[in-house]
Each structure stands twice: as structure tokens, then as C-alpha cells.
Amino acid sequence: MKKLTEEQRRKALEVFENFSDSKLLTHLNSCVHCGLCAESCMYYQVYKDAHYVPAKKVDMVSSIYRRYHTLSGKLVPWLTGARDLDEEALEEMIDLFYGSCTICSRCTMHCSIGVDIGYLVRIGRAMLAGMGFVPATLQSTVDAAINTGNNMAIPEQDLIDTLKWLEEELQFEVNDEKAGIPLNVPGKDIMYTLNPREPMFFPLSIAAMAKIFYAAGESWTLSTRMYDVTNYGYFSGNIQEATAIAQRLYDEMEHIQARRCVLAECGHGIRAFRWEAPNYLGKPFPFEVITSVELLAEYIRQGRIKVDPARIPEKVTLHDPCNLVRSGGVIEMQRYILRKSVSDFVEMTPHGADNYCCGGGGGQLSMSEYNERRMKITGLKADQIKNTGAAIVCTPCHNCVDQLIQTNAVYKLGVKIMTLAEIVADALILE
Ligand code: SF4
Numbered sequence: 001m002k003k004l005t006e007e008q009r010r011k012a013l014e015v016f017e018n019f020s021d022s023k024l025l026t027h028l029n030s031c032v033h034c035g036l037c038a039e040s041c042m043y044y045q046v047y048k049d050a051h052y053v054p055a056k057k058v059d060m061v062s063s064i065y066r067r068y069h070t071l072s073g074k075l076v077p078w079l080t081g082a083r084d085l086d087e088e089a090l091e092e093m094i095d096l097f098y099g100s101c102t103i104c105s106r107c108t109m110h111c112s113i114g115v116d117i118g119y120l121v122r123i124g125r126a127m128l129a130g131m132g133f134v135p136a137t138l139q140s141t142v143d144a145a146i147n148t149g150n151n152m153a154i155p156e157q158d159l160i161d162t163l164k165w166l167e168e169e170l171q172f173e174v175n176d177e178k179a180g181i182p183l184n185v186p187g188k189d190i191m192y193t194l195n196p197r198e199p200m201f202f203p204l205s206i207a208a209m210a211k212i213f214y215a216a217g218e219s220w221t222l223s224t225r226m227y228d229v230t231n232y233g234y235f236s237g238n239i240q241e242a243t244a245i246a247q248r249l250y251d252e253m254e255h256i257q258a259r260r261c262v263l264a265e266c267g268h269g270i271r272a273f274r275w276e277a278p279n280y281l282g283k284p285f286p287f288e289v290i291t292s293v294e295l296l297a298e299y300i301r302q303g304r305i306k307v308d309p310a311r312i313p314e315k316v317t318l319h320d321p322c323n324l325v326r327s328g329g330v331i332e333m334q335r336y337i338l339r340k341s342v343s344d345f346v347e348m349t350p351h352g353a354d355n356y357c358c359g360g361g362g363g364q365l366s367m368s369e370y371n372e373r374r375m376k377i378t379g380l381k382a383d384q385i386k387n388t389g390a391a392i393v394c395t396p397c398h399n400c401v402d403q404l405i406q407t408n409a410v411y412k413l414g415v416k417i418m419t420l421a422e423i424v425a426d427a428l429i430l431e
């Protein structure tokens with residue numbers, strides 16, 4: 001069992017001071033134990049074990065809060081359900097907050113009175129991060145981003161070499177030697193970001209976006225100094241590290257003086273930079289921040305690019321990334337894009353804001369110690385995909401792509417996993 005020092009306990013309880021706003025108090029004290037959130041959670045649906053009822057996560061945080069921040073909790077803890085933050089509680093917290101939650105917030109949406117369970121899980125993770133108990137696997141991803149500027153520690157020259165190769169391929173494909181992937185050019189309309197998984201494992205998704213920018217005649221650039229859209233500090237719960245990562249992208253936008261920051265297909269990265277970073281940094285952005293999903297919809301709507309759905313005759317379904325859709329409000333645009341770009345689009349059941357997580361969210365893909373659970377809960381997603389009869393699963397998130405590739409292999413689905421940019425690039429009419 002892990003040992004807990006007084007100093008670590010103090011650090012964990014400090015989190016309550018830092019979040020001592022009415023939102024925290026409201027959500028900590030509102031659960032009426034109706035149990036309605038149980039069936040909304042993939043973990044509970046698969047394991048049918050009370051340990052995985054989302055309300056248990058609410059209880060964990062609120063019982064510790066009561067023990068140290070209320071008079072009755074201090075005087076008669078056994079009467080109020082208040083709980084000591086001791087070694088036993090610590091083990092349970094690690095398992096509940098890191099080991100059995102993708103922070104998908106599906107339970108939040110289904111809670112009978114609107115308790116923001118995802119937010120309380122993040123409070124629980126912030127407490128664990130304060131005590132130094134972020135799983136080493138997840139922390140190494142954060143460390144790579146802090147120490148090298150990208151979460152896969154890709155050296156800048158390797159990135160440049162990959163992008164130069166992709167540029168040559170693009171010029172060959174569109175038969176135009178002026179087609180390019182502009183690097184570090186100041187004053188452009190758009191600075192485009194990447195998920196480091198792209199240059200590392202999926203360079204063709206960068207090629208797809210470059211082809212679309214070419215077709216749209218866009219004024220754009222990539223920064224090889226800072227391009228990483230991800231922020232695993234958001235998942236670890238370490239707000240200082242999440243802030244440092246967000247600050248780098250902010251600084252690069254100021255440095256390169258682009259008008260718009262376009263966030264690549266990455267659900268949590270979009271949430272962390274677009275919606276959380278202004279709070280981390282304590283100021284609004286002086287530049288526009290949009291997602292590539294919104295940009296692609298804009299191009300099609302304005303006629304800046306043309307697509308031919310006949311080029312993709314296969315049945316295509318869509319996986320909704322939780323942070324982009326349920327928590328980010330980008331729901332209809334990817335559907336608009338797919339209806340324009342493919343011949344046969346079919347929805348999963350359920351879909352949109354009610355969709356299930358892929359199973360790899362919340363940093364689960366980084367935390368190999370929980371792989372068995374991750375691959376078990378993704379069985380729900382596998383069933384959803386099977387039931388559509390689709391040959392292609394599109395998802396605008398590279399983390400989801402990674403998880404769905406594993407789901408595809410383990411559950412023998414025989415589907416192709418594609419990003420939205422890859423679909424649009426395949427359907428693109430180059431004039
Ligand atoms: S956020 Fe998602 S994974 Fe976590 S408890 Fe709620 S439904 Fe379950």
C-alpha cells in the first residue's frame with residue numbers, strides 16, 4: 001500500500017482552497033443517490049459492479065471535503081459519512097479517478113439533477129496530482145511535452161524531414177511544384193496545429209489537410225517550434241503543468257502572428273486549449289481559435305473547396321469524440337461535412353451528445369496498467385460500430401483513432417478508421 005505523508009495530505013486538501021467557488025460546493029453537495037447515472041457509464045454497463053457507479057466518484061471527493069472542511073465532519077465524521085484521507089482512501093481514489101474513468105461526462109449529462117461528475121473526477125485527479133500520485137505512464141507523456149515541446153518527444157529536425165517528404169508527395173499528387181507545407185512563416189491567416197501522433201504514426205492525415213489547404217488557396221503555416229495540440233496535463237490533473245503546456249501554444253501564436261489558431265482533430269486538445277486555457281492563463285485570447293472541423297465546414301459552405309460524394313461509395317459511420325461533441329458543442333458540422341463528402345452516411349445508436357466514449361479518453365490510452373479494462377469497455381463501441389454495418393468509421397480525433405484501431409483489431413470489426421480531413425481529401429475535386 002502507498003504511504004501518505006502529512007505534507008501530501010496538505011497538498012491534496014489545498015485543491016479545495018484553489019477551487020473554493022460556488023460551483024465546487026454545489027456539485028459536491030447535490031447528489032441525491034438516485035443511482036440514475038449508473039447505466040450511463042461504460043464501466044458500470046460492462047462490469048455491473050457498484051464500484052463503477054459514477055456517484056461513487058462524487059461520494060469519494062465529497063466525503064473527504066466534509067471530513068476536513070465542515071464542523072460536523074471534524075467533530076462527528078461517522079455521522080456525516082465524512083472520510084479520512086488515509087492510505088486506504090488513496091488507493092481507492094487512484095483506482096476511481098485514474099483507473100476507471102475516461103472523463104467522458106456521459107454521466108453528467110444523464111444525472112437527474114445535473115451534478116458535474118466529470119468536473120469532480122478532475123478535482124479528484126488534481127488532489128492525486130498534488131500528492132504526486134499521477135500514474136508514471138501518464139506523467140511521462142506530460143513530461144515529454146514539458147521537456148521537448150511535444151508529447152512524443154519528436155526532434156524538430158525529424159518533424160521537418162517528415163514535412164518536407166509530405167510536401168514533395170503533395171506536389172507530385174496535385175502536379176504543382178508551388179504546392180507546399182509552409183513552415184514557420186509569420187503573418188499568415190492560419191497557424192495549424194498537429195497531434196504528434198500524426199508525424200509519428202499517421203503522416204497521411206497531415207498530407208490530407210495540406211491538400212485541402214492547397215485546394216482552398218489558404219494562407220497558412222505550421223510551426224515546427226510548437227505545434228502540439230494535445231495537453232495531457234489536463235488529464236493528469238496538474239493544473240500548473242497544463243498551464244505551462246497551454247502557454248507554449250499561446251506564445252507561439254503571438255510569436256508567429258497568425259490571425260487564427262486552427263486546432264487539429266484532437267478532442268481533449270481542443271477542449272484544453274479552446275475552453276480551459278483562457279482560465280489557466282487568466283486572460284482571453286487575442287486571436288481566434290477554431291477547430292479544423294469548423295474550418296472544413298466553412299470551406300464547403302463557402303464553396304472554397306468542392307467535394308464529390310461519389311468518390312466514397314462505402315457506408316460511413318461517425319464516432320463522436322466526447323470532448324469535441326458532448327463537452328465542446330461541435331455536433332452538427334462533422335455531420336454536414338460527411339453528408340456532403342460520402343454517399344452513404346449512417347449514424348451509430350446512440351450518437352451525438354449521447355454517444356459512448358471510444359474507451360481511450362481521459363488519458364486511458366497512456367495508462368497501460370488499465371489496458372485490460374480499456375479494451376473491455378470498448379466492446380460497447382465495437383457493438384455500436386457492428387450494428388451500423390459501416391465499412392468506414394470516421395472520427396475527428398487522433399486519440400479516438402488510436403483507440404478505434406485497437407478496438408477494430410481486438411473485436412475483428414474489419415472496418416477502416418479515418419479522420420475527417422482524410423475523408424474530405426479523398427472526396428476533394430481539384431480544379
Ligand atoms: S465520466 Fe464517463 S467514464 Fe467517468 S464515471 Fe462518468 S460516465 Fe463513467
Ligand code: SF4
Nearest residue numbers: 031032034035037111
Ligand atoms: S444521477 Fe446524479 S444525483 Fe443521481 S446518484 Fe448519480 S450523481 Fe447522484
